[in-house]
Amino acid sequence: MSFRVPAPRRTAALMMTDLMVVLVFSWSAPLSAQQRPLTFLDVQEMRRAGSWTPSPDGALMLYTLRVPDWAKAESQTDIHLVSLTEGAASDRRLTFTEDADETDPAWAPDGSFFAFLSDREGDRDQVYVMRHTGGEARKVTDARDGVRDFRFSPDGRWLVYRAGPEGQEQLHRLEVAALETEAEPVTLTSGEAGVRRWAFSPDGALIYFNRPDAFDELEKKRREKGFTVQILNPVTPISSLWQVEVATGTERALEDDTTYSVESFTVSPDGRWIGITGGSTKRYERNITGWRLYADKYLLDLTSGEVERLTENFEVPESDISFSPDGRLIAFSAPDNMERYSMTENRLYVRRVDDHGGAFRKLGTDFDQSLNVGFWSEDADTIYFNAGVTVTNQLHAVEVATGAVRRITDERAALSVRRDDDSGVILIDYSDPRTPPTVFTVPSLEGVTDRGAWLQLVDANPQLRDVALGREEEVWWTSSDGARVSGVLVYPVGYEEGTRYPLIVAIHGGPASADLLRFNGGYSSQVYAGAGYAVLRPNYRGSRNYGNAHRTAIVGDYFTLGYEDIMTGVDHLIAEGIVDPDRMGVLGWSAGGHWSNWILTHTDRFKAISSGAGTMNWISMYAQSDVQRNRQFYIGDDFLYDNFETYWNQSPLKYIKNAKTPTMIHVVEGDPRVPSAQSRELHMALKKLGVPTEFFMYPGRSHGIPDPRNRYVKAVSEMAWMDYWVRGMGEGFTWDMVLKSLEDADRKAAGSQGGG
Numbered sequence: 001m002s003f004r005v006p007a008p009r010r011t012a013a014l015m016m017t018d019l020m021v022v023l024v025f026s027w028s029a030p031l032s033a034q035q036r037p038l039t040f041l042d043v044q045e046m047r048r049a050g051s052w053t054p055s056p057d058g059a060l061m062l063y064t065l066r067v068p069d070w071a072k073a074e075s076q077t078d079i080h081l082v083s084l085t086e087g088a089a090s091d092r093r094l095t096f097t098e099d100a101d102e103t104d105p106a107w108a109p110d111g112s113f114f115a116f117l118s119d120r121e122g123d124r125d126q127v128y129v130m131r132h133t134g135g136e137a138r139k140v141t142d143a144r145d146g147v148r149d150f151r152f153s154p155d156g157r158w159l160v161y162r163a164g165p166e167g168q169e170q171l172h173r174l175e176v177a178a179l180e181t182e183a184e185p186v187t188l189t190s191g192e193a194g195v196r197r198w199a200f201s202p203d204g205a206l207i208y209f210n211r212p213d214a215f216d217e218l219e220k221k222r223r224e225k226g227f228t229v230q231i232l233n234p235v236t237p238i239s240s241l242w243q244v245e246v247a248t249g250t251e252r253a254l255e256d257d258t259t260y261s262v263e264s265f266t267v268s269p270d271g272r273w274i275g276i277t278g279g280s281t282k283r284y285e286r287n288i289t290g291w292r293l294y295a296d297k298y299l300l301d302l303t304s305g306e307v308e309r310l311t312e313n314f315e316v317p318e319s320d321i322s323f324s325p326d327g328r329l330i331a332f333s334a335p336d337n338m339e340r341y342s343m344t345e346n347r348l349y350v351r352r353v354d355d356h357g358g359a360f361r362k363l364g365t366d367f368d369q370s371l372n373v374g375f376w377s378e379d380a381d382t383i384y385f386n387a388g389v390t391v392t393n394q395l396h397a398v399e400v401a402t403g404a405v406r407r408i409t410d411e412r413a414a415l416s417v418r419r420d421d422d423s424g425v426i427l428i429d430y431s432d433p434r435t436p437p438t439v440f441t442v443p444s445l446e447g448v449t450d451r452g453a454w455l456q457l458v459d460a461n462p463q464l465r466d467v468a469l470g471r472e473e474e475v476w477w478t479s480s481d482g483a484r485v486s487g488v489l490v491y492p493v494g495y496e497e498g499t500r501y502p503l504i505v506a507i508h509g510g511p512a513s514a515d516l517l518r519f520n521g522g523y524s525s526q527v528y529a530g531a532g533y534a535v536l537r538p539n540y541r542g543s544r545n546y547g548n549a550h551r552t553a554i555v556g557d558y559f560t561l562g563y564e565d566i567m568t569g570v571d572h573l574i575a576e577g578i579v580d581p582d583r584m585g586v587l588g589w590s591a592g593g594h595w596s597n598w599i600l601t602h603t604d605r606f607k608a609i610s611s612g613a614g615t616m617n618w619i620s621m622y623a624q625s626d627v628q629r630n631r632q633f634y635i636g637d638d639f640l641y642d643n644f645e646t647y648w649n650q651s652p653l654k655y656i657k658n659a660k661t662p663t664m665i666h667v668v669e670g671d672p673r674v675p676s677a678q679s680r681e682l683h684m685a686l687k688k689l690g691v692p693t694e695f696f697m698y699p700g701r702s703h704g705i706p707d708p709r710n711r712y713v714k715a716v717s718e719m720a721w722m723d724y725w726v727r728g729m730g731e732g733f734t735w736d737m738v739l740k741s742l743e744d745a746d747r748k749a750a751g752s753q754g755g756g
Contacts, residue, residue: 035468037493037530040715041741042467043520044708045070049080049460051104052439054425055111059084060132061425062094062105062114063439065460071745073709077101079116080458081132084425084441088459094132102128104149107422108176109156115140117147127161129179140179143172152176153204158246160188160207162195167215169194171207173246188249189242191215196239197264200246202271207244208254210262212237238281241265241274241300255300255307261286263295268323273353274300275321275330276307280314293317293341293629297332299353308356315341315629318349322373324380329353329400331383333372336365336548341629343512343555345548346370348383350400363403368547371398371405375419384408384445386416388545391474391488391517395448409448412474414518417448428454431518433472433490436461468493470529472517475536477572480564483553486546487538487569488515490525491578494532501534502583502726503573505566505606509590511542511634512551523587524715531719534578540565540595556636558618558650559598566595567603581605585722589613589666590674590703594652597682600663601655608725609663610718613674613703616656616681618647624675656685662692664721666714670701694721694733713738 045068053062061082068075079102083090095102100120107114114132117125121139124146130137141147143163150161159174172185189195191211198209214237238261241254255262260278267274276298280286285294297310297318311318311334318334330353336344348371349360363383364371374385382397395408395417409415413432420427428440428448440454447453475489492501506522508515515537520526525535539546540562541553553561566586573579585608588596593614600609615621622631622640632639638646648654663686667679676697686693696717700706705714720733 035466038464038467038469038520038524038526039530040524040527040712040719041070041745042464043524043527043715044068044712046436046464047460049437049439049458052420052427052457053105053107053114054084054420054423054427055107055132056109056423057111058423058425061441061457062107062132063458064103064105065093068708070708071742073707075708077103079105082457084455084457087455087457091458094130095137106150106152109152109154115150115152115159117150119146127159138179140174141172141185145169151200153200153246154202155204157204160200160246161185162198164194165220167194167220168192171195171198171209171244186249188244188246189251190249191242191251193237199265199267201243201267202269205246207246208241208265208267208274209244210239210241210265212239233284235283236286238279238286239263241276254302254305257307260296260298264320266321266323268327268353269325270327272302272327273323273330274302275323275332276300277318277320285314297321299330310360311338313338313340319346319372322376323353324376325378326380327353329380331373333370336362341633343552343630343633345551346372348373348398361403363398363400364405365403367396367398367405369545371396374417375421384417384419388514388516390486390545391515391539393516412517414516419445433517433519434469436464436519468530469526470535471495474517475569475572477569479541479561479568481561483541483550483561483565485538485540485565485569487536487540488517488522488525489573489578490522490529490535490537492532492534493530495534498577500577500580501532503570503579503585504528504533504535504722504726505570505584505586506535506537507540507566507586507588507592507595508537508543509588509592510544511540511554511562511591511594512544513591514539514543514545523589523718527715528719528722531723533722534573536569536573538566538569542591555634558634559595562595563598563602566599567605570605583607583726585609585726587612587718587722593674597652600661601652601658604660606661608722609661610666610721611663611679611682612666612714613668613671614678614682615651615674616653616678616685617651619644619651620681621674621678622647624677626672653681653685656682657689659686659689659691662721662725664718665693665695666698666705666718667696668698668700668702668705670699671703672701673703692725709738712741 048066051064061084063080064077065080066075066077078095081092081094097120102116102118105114105116113129115127115129118128119125126139127141127147127150128137128139145165148162152159159176161172162169164170171188174185193212193215195209195211198207241262244251263279264277265274277295278298280294294314299308316338319332322331331348331350333346333348335342336347348363351358351360369387372385376383381400384397387396393414398405416429418427426442431437439457442448442453470493471491474486476486479485515522522537528535542562544551574581584606586599586606587610589612593612596609596611597614636646665679665683667676669676683695698705698710705711716737717733723729724732
């Protein structure tokens with residue numbers, strides 16, 4: 001389908017302004033011969049590096065590189081090796097399969113070889129081993145249903161993997177010393193239901209795991225027979241914690257408490273304790289999607305077998321328990337208000353592990369952002385964590401003794417620092433407006449503050465070095481109630497001071513998220529910059545990174561303050577002479593779609609809107625969505641069925657007759673978080689009201705568009721909508737815009753294979 005819409009009314013002055021902008025963009029600041037604007041196809045073709053895996057001696061690092069093939073609508077992953085002292089220049093590709101993926105690299109504890117998963121000999125993953133010094137990889141498993149995951153034991157004696165039919169996966173072991181032979185695997189577990197999470201004891205002699213207490217054989221048979229009906233919130237068994245001896249396969253239950261279900265767990269470094277996340281035994285609480293609600297923390301003493309309940313607040317989400325390196329302390333992060341559900345900033349809660357029944361100390365009470373347990377110092381005196389600071393992410397530290405927080409880094413970027421548990425290597429995940437996502441290392445934690453000590457390890461997208469990018473900066477303004485608000489402003493490529501440009505307001509989701517100074521953030525804002533737009537990415541009230549008051553200001557009145565923040569941000573750019581007030585568009589996804597719908601029904605200042613997965617009716621949304629508790633919190637903590645009016649007053653649908661702005665709608669058909677019925681309500685209303693509208697519904701059962709080609713369609717059609725209605729350019733979206741990119745990709749691929 002293509003859409004062509006009636007020509008917007010355009011004055012001679014507006015057409016002359018368009019012409020001036022085109023001339024300024026094309027001639028007053030010409031691009032060099034090597035430069036060109038970023039395109040949506042560039043974004044689709046970006047390579048993704050990850051799975052950073054330093055060697056045990058800290059000398060080398062394995063990582064995966066995922067390379068998309070636009071012409072085939074596929075992507076393929078290989079494993080690379082890089083020196084941690086020489087950096088990206090030493091990069092070496094180790095695997096070369098064209099139609100298979102190599103993932104999940106893991107070093108053997110002695111560093112002499114590594115293992116990985118691959119589907120190179122079929123459609124299911126198996127474990128392969130390979131020497132990093134060269135040679136062919138060799139398959140060491142032949143699991144009929146494929147291998148789900150694997151690990152080496154800490155002592156280096158065993159390679160253990162999890163495999164079996166869905167819901168019945170068991171643990172199997174291979175002796176590392178016998179991997180060069182055709183050694184047969186030994187099955188370690190034999191429960192009717194399958195192993196879920198699992199972890200070695202520090203000495204490698206035991207494996208701890210959780211598994212359901214029963215397996216529904218009838219459920220398995222009905223699916224095998226083709227009865228594929230989806231039963232929502234089915235009756236499911238609770239899970240218990242077990243151990244198995246790796247050498248003998250002897251299994252033993254570690255607890256049999258039927259008042260909670262073991263959902264996850266953490267083993268202490270000294271092997272004496274296990275921290276447990278115990279979920280509700282109630283069916284409708286245990287099956288909740290996407291949130292760590294209805295669970296509490298427990299501590300199992302492996303010496304005595306006693307279990308201590310650490311928290312008792314089933315509606316408060318806490319992180320998994322973390323143990324200090326010496327096994328002396330336990331910590332977890334949870335909201336500042338531990339008495340009831342809230343979206344307040346997280347604090348750290350710390351206690352001696354052996355202080356049975358003792359109270360937790362709250363750390364970071366004077367820090368107006370969220371804390372988490374990133375990694376501990378070796379002496380357990382400090383906990384390091386990454387936290388947002390307005391439009392950046394920075395490394396912080398909290399002193400365990402005092403609870404005082406200090407900021408360590410000060411980069412105009414999005415960075416995340418972590419220490420590899422096995423090797424101690426410090427890794428810095430990094431992106432800024434001109435640097436695609438990459439990773440650096442430093443010799444020690446002290447070097448994080450010295451940019452001269454940073455060594456870049458990966459350069460995944462060298463093809464983007466010569467792409468022209470618009471300048472990005474943090475911009476601040478004053479909202480209607482006097483509050484200070486900020487966001488990211490992306491200037492158009494070739495920006496000339498004194499010229500007014502068309503504006504795209506790109507609204508992030510969440511709402512407890514934030515737009516940062518990172519590469520091409522906010523719905524590919526640099527592509528819009530390359531096309532001559534200014535882009536504002538506002539961190540409206542409800543966003544994180546600005547303190548608890550900013551984050552929770554929208555509670556009880558979801559839209560008003562955020563709307564004022566967005567509109568005053570637009571007014572600020574107009575007052576600064578950057579933006580043309582007669583050529584503005586707005587777009588967003590999820591919470592950004594919610595605000596797009598509110599803007600649609602509360603102002604006609606924008607010429608075009610693109611609403612992605614946005615709500616229209618909080619009453620119907622409450623029951624349609626896979627989450628309810630946070631909806632209730634934001635709307636005012638009133639139980640929906642006691643107070644429909646509060647939800648209706650904050651619903652864009654109540655004000656739909658105010659809508660006048662041409663609006664494009666995008667949603668995934670099976671979206672569980674913001675169901676597509678919300679977008680259907682919007683589309684129907686606009687059709688009946690005579691407001692220009694187009695509706696694109698994508699296949700899938702996810703909150704985001706799962707297929708890369710459909711993501712490309714969304715981006716291209718969205719820009720065509722903005723170009724037409726905001727700037728009066730083109731004829732609207734046609735499928736030539738998308739299909740031509742496939743032809744270009746085919747020609748490019750053919751040219752690269754043709755040789756010199």
